[in-house]
Every structure is written in structure tokens, then in C-alpha cells.
Amino acid sequence: MSSLLIAPQHERNIREHGVAYVVESVAYDSMKVTHLCNYHPDSRVYCKNCDWETTVSKLPHPDTDNSVVQPDMCPDCVKRGELGFVRSTPKAAKEEV
Ligand SMILES: [Zn+2]
Numbered sequence: 001m002s003s004l005l006i007a008p009q010h011e012r013n014i015r016e017h018g019v020a021y022v023v024e025s026v027a028y029d030s031m032k033v034t035h036l037c038n039y040h041p042d043s044r045v046y047c048k049n050c051d052w053e054t055t056v057s058k059l060p061h062p063d064t065d066n067s068v069v070q071p072d073m074c075p076d077c078v079k080r081g082e083l084g085f086v087r088s089t090p091k092a093a094k095e096e097v
Contacts, residue, residue: 007032007073008083021060026075033069035062039090047074049084056088 041057077084
């Protein structure tokens with residue numbers, strides 16, 4: 001676990017709660033991530049500050065429900081010591097209807 005980076009401002013909560021989601025070797029507090037429900041697996045999740053991008057299907061899946069978790073901070077930016085805010089686009093959401 002020593003190789004894991006911890007997202008900014010998440011460390012105290014992770015120590016208190018003992019639960020974290022890991023996205024690309026960066027640990028996020030389970031209470032600070034966004035739960036995406038019923039998102040299309042191909043939907044883009046991207047950073048506003050850099051070129052980091054992934055898809056919903058590659059994000060961690062909590063075992064409690066059908067959601068996936070979206071980190072609030074971009075893992076690539078965390079690795080560079082920067083702050084990058086993650087956004088998502090509900091692409092093809094109308095196919096779900
Ligand atoms: Zn970024």
C-alpha cells in the first residue's frame with residue numbers, strides 16, 4: 001500500500017473511515033467521491049485541467065449497488081502535485097430509456 005498516492009484533502013477521512021477507492025494508483029476517500037448511477041459504460045470521465053480521460057466502465061464499482069465512483073480530483077494531476085477537477089458526460093444516456 002505504500003506505493004499508493006492519496007488525493008488532496010482525502011487523507012484524514014481515509015484514516016478515520018479506513019475505506020478508499022483506488023483509481024490509477026491514487027486513493028480517494030469513499031465519502032468524497034461521486035456515485036454515478038445508471039451511467040453508460042462508455043461515458044467519458046475527464047479532467048478539466050489536463051488530458052486525463054477514462055470511461056465509466058474503468059472506474060471502481062462499489063459492491064453495494066450498481067453505481068460506479070467518480071473521483072473529485074484527477075489522478076494524473078494528483079501525481080504531478082496539481083489540482084484537476086474531474087467531470088463526466090452522460091453520453092448516450094437516452095439509450096437507457
Ligand atoms: Zn488532470
